Amino acid sequence: MTDKLLRVSVEKDSVSERDLPESYRDLGGRGLTSMIVTDEVPPKAHSLGPNNKLVLAPGILTGTSAPTSGRLSVGAKSPLTGGVKESNVGTSFGQTLHRLGYRAIVFEDKIKEKDFKYLKIDKDGAKLGDASKWNDMELYEAFEAIHNEFGEDVDVCGVGVAAELGGGNSGLAFDDLENKPSRYAGRGGLGSVLATRGIKFIIVDSQDAPGVEIEDEDEFQRGKEKLANALGEHDVTKPGGSLNAYGTDVLINIINEAGGLPHYNFSKGASEMAKKVSGERKAEIIEERGGDRPHPCSPGCVIQCSENWVQEDGEKVGALEYESVWALGPNCGIFDLDTIGELNKRCNDLGLDTIETGDTIAVLMDAGLLEFSDKQGALELMDEVEQKTALGRIVANGTQYAANAFGLNRAPTVKGQGMPAYDPRAIKGIGVTYATSPMGADHTAGYAIAPEILKVGGKPDPQDTKKGELSRNLQSSTAVIDSTGHCLFIAFAVLDIPEGLEGVVEEVNGVLGADLSVGDIDEIGSTILEAEREFNQKAGISKQEDRVPEFMEEEKVPPTNEVFDVPTEELEKVFK
């Protein structure tokens, strides 16, 4: 089986396959989405215009038996940031896609009429179909209807009302293991890029899929075993470790104690109330109500940090992750997991990114449209999106747009994208990554492998407040992990257990028949980052935009009472 690249144009009613070009052979995930976007999309193209393209690419290892490797990358020019974007999701969809032989799908050409199609891919190829019968459904209902028609075992991707509105706050929803739309490539407004290409749903069927070709099975198995051992041994990632026991939401208490858990639109960094929405509390409720925890986002994950949240009425609605709990919770002054769970479900239904939505609601609260902690008011904003009102369109366009609309200077954004759940004043290192990542404010952009393991940049001094070189190295290694298809959480184990990182490289060598070493990681990551930054520069995003918002340089955040005071020259050193 040859690795395939699929091109889809609804406007031209065309679906075509060809062999993956040789120049892309060693790429996957983010590496592949970013290279295709930077090669094929004019940097000045309007993100919702005819010349933008949306790319789906499973990681190099996605679909193999490598542990915790179920990640899929989605890339395009972002309506939110105006730059190249990669949004990453853990789902069986990417595994199926790669097992069917597809290394990437490129959706091109804007539709002239809103006549939405679905794309169905199986062992016999890909074809377009009429999606109008699901047009009036929100995503939970639509996913159920699609599974009823095509079977329980297919995997589904869909975009919702927010994408139809052309929103910068629209994501792509993917199946969780219970076939609900709770796994999201949420960031950057990429849902609207797919919708403007004329696609509402993608269905992939794994039946009789040939599987991922592995060039050197021995090398692959050797690497897989090393990584599995590292993940199984490490305190954070092992069975019964905190990620497994409490989920990603275990970070609530940790970041709260660090003084970096943003509350009330980034007005304070900690509270006694935060524990009400902690991972520990959530795990208790899930157990009381008979939910599922621990739970994988995709088959083959050994960390299993996800869960199936249960509403008060007993309905299981899918994952409720740390960033979503924070954004829709403490950041809005809401400390009630049931309300947060309901807001999360509404986001899933409407195709909204939970981080961007939480930031947007908090900005609207800060601007006085509603009070902080107003649960009902927050839920009513979701109704505005559903009804496609003017206010709903503001919500669907995200944090910066909402702040502009209401004349608020306290917009916690970088390059137009709302910040995730770490205040950069209390956690300055992550602030450097927010500021300088080509992706906009993105916590996952620099959260990976320790520089001394990579043997680049020297051993970092924890006391050193100069974070520029460290951030560059982390962003580079993150770009590589995002290309392999591994979840970033493997970083906890490979940080401390070097054999784990060797294992990742051997897995990749095994699949590709390549001869990479750990020392090559920085160069591969740098190549990806350079292409992304060059695209952004040509798109008009200058280095002056590698900054956190002005109010964070001036406004102290209690209880640490820190401002973001990393010098400009340090930020400029990151990619010098």
Next chain:
Amino acid sequence: MSFKVVLFGDLRKRLSNKKENIELNQEEFHSVKDVLDYLDIEVDEVSHIFLDHSYSDVGRKIESENERLALFPKDMALLYKWYFKKKE
């Protein structure tokens, strides 16, 4: 003067009746290490230490103005440690 010690994860098993925290008299403890000793917690059982929301070393001195000490076990080492300046 008292200060609050908040324990997370399995460290809570060191307190009776599933309590989350304990009030201690500041004058009886010179450093974070003294608190660990009092609670019968080994240094290598602890990952992140926050004294009044400041990422801290186990040797950090406890001052009269300190109000809150948070201790996380090894399996909660989810912070990217290089991002923090650790106070000693």
